[in-house]
Every structure is written in structure tokens, then in C-alpha cells.
Amino acid sequence: MGIQVWFIVLGVGVMTLIVWDGKRRKLKQRSLSAASIAHHAPAAASAPIPDKPFEAISPPAAETSTVAPPDLGHIRGGSRIGSATHVLGKVIADEPVLIKGRLEGTLIAPNHPVSVTATGHVTSYIEGNSIDIDGQIVGTLKANTKATLLARARIVGVVEAPRLECMAGAWLQVDVAQKTSRQRIAMVS
Template sequence: MGIQVWFIVLGVGVMTLIVWDGKRRKLKQRALSAAGRPHKAPAVDSASISEHPFEAMSPPEEASAVTSPAIQCMPGGSRIGSATHILGKVIADEPVLIKGRLEGTLIAPNHPVSVTASGHVASYLEGNSVDIDGKMVGTLKANTKATLLSRARIQGIVEAPSLECMAGAWLQVDVAKKVNLHKIAMVS
């Protein structure tokens, strides 16, 4: 066979692979849209955290449909709804559920704080126990336990005596464990 025949065979093979890849991508997009999750193309450029904190995060595309326990609705406490965008400082003496966007500080040191899959938090978040299933950029401080569920996208610093991370969570963090130091004085 001549070189022209090899180029034709190679060209046909490459075109077949391109068509198969296009069909695979189309099926993947249909599966994601049927599951209620819109397909997003990966980010090309990365903005600085201070300018656009949530756009700076570009976690890898989800390879499989990993399901995790959803954040349970609490009977009482404060709720930041999905249509709410708060800029500033929130101090709560009750449980807090975040479904919307908070850019600033949230402090509830004696109560649980939960961020649902639609929730976005930037800057500082502190709670007794913290469950994250949404996006967080900044410092996360949990006084007893921090739980990162499968849809969590965290960038910044996590400080907690106990950290639980479910499969599928995406982290780009520094982890600090609070250490209780006991000073012993020796008297003679």
C-alpha cells in the first residue's frame, strides 16, 4: 500500500474517534441535565480571590454521581434563603442554614451552621459544628467538628478539632487542628 492509502485510513480512524467522543459528550450533558445539574465548561482563566471569590474556584468536573446525605432542615434558627445576598457581618445565637450568598463574616460559636449545595460563603465562617455542601472561600472555623459533604467546594483555611470529608468534596485548603495545651507548673 502506498502512503496515500495510509493517510486515508488514518484520517477515517481519527474522524470515527471524533464522532464517538461527540456522542459521549452529548450523552453526558443529557445525563447531567436530567439529574438537575447544569453542565459547566471548565474555567479557562482564574481571577483573584478578592475580586471574584466564587469564579476563582475551578474544581474538576464531577466524574461520577456521588450522592451524600443532604443537609437536614432544622426546625428553628436563622435561614439565609437562596435569593438572599448578604454583604457584611452576621452574629447568631441560634442555628444557621445558608442557602443563599454571604460575603463577609458569620459567627455562631455555640450553634451548628450549615451551607447547602446552593449556598456560597466568602470570608469567615464560625460555628460549633459546621456542615458544608456548597461553596466556601476564606476561613472556616468549627469549634467541635467540620463536615464537608460531596458537593462541597472549599478554598482557604479550615480550623477544626475534627474534620470529616466525604468523597467528591473539592478542597484547596490549609488545615489547622486546634490543640489544647496544658501548662504544668512544678513547685518545689
């Protein structure tokens, strides 16, 4: 190989290292800023499990609208489950969590926000300080302060939250659990 080829290979290697270092620094800055904005809420006991299984009703097809989809990528730093990732088991996080992929099991982040994007699927149990759902949940959703169900949300199971916000288009087949009582609600909006 000629000397020009060696210089090209060396240049490409150096540029790759520069890009990787820039990404590393950016992630480090995000994690430091997220650590300085910590949310504190008391941890709560586990949510109740529904008494009767739900009938097999499939959600309506998602409508296409001219309204821009909500941005769930507002969580800086924290844990992210990518759209090509499938997690089986229990995840306990002491930082914000963004789910774009599939989680079959338990997610517990009682002091931090949790977001499930339109491509996200969670089966079993999800707990967070505030929870934004735009994807699919089958099981128990427990928000310690507020649960927000966005237009593409599809939920079957139990929702336990002191405040519940439901956008038009969300599909629910849930029991809404409060401190000591539970009301059965099946709603399509």
C-alpha cells in the first residue's frame, strides 16, 4: 500500500475517535444535568391485581391525525430501552426511564418519570413518579403523582394514580384503583 492509503486510513481512524469522544462528552453532560434535577417522592406499596380477567377486546386501529405526535424524548439522561431491545425480567431504576422497545416483566422507578413511546410495549407492572404512555401496556400501571395517557396509548389492566390525564384517542380497558376502592372502567375515546 502506498503512503496516501495509510494517511487516509489514519485520518478516518482519528475522525472516528473524535466523534466517539464528542458523543461520550455529550452523554456525560446529560447525565450530570439529570442528576442535579432529582425528583423525590415516597415509595409506595405494590398495586392490586385485578380480580377478573378482561374480555378479549382488541383496541381500535389507531387513527391518523394531523396533530403532531407528542414528544416523549424530553427525558434527559436516564435509562433508555431502545426500539430494537426486548427485556425480560425486573428493571429497578433510580433515574428517568424511556421505553421505546419491549419490556416483559417489572419496571420500578418510584422517584422518577417513566415514558413509554408509541413503539413501546410493557407487559406486567410499571411504576414511576409520573408516567407518560403513548404505547401499549398490559398489566398494572402505578403512578405516584400523575399518569398521562396520550392519543396512541393502549392499556389493559389496572391503573393506580392520584391524577389521571387521558388524551382523546387513548384506548383503555382498565380498573382504576384508588387508595381503598377500585372502579371498573372500560372506555374508548
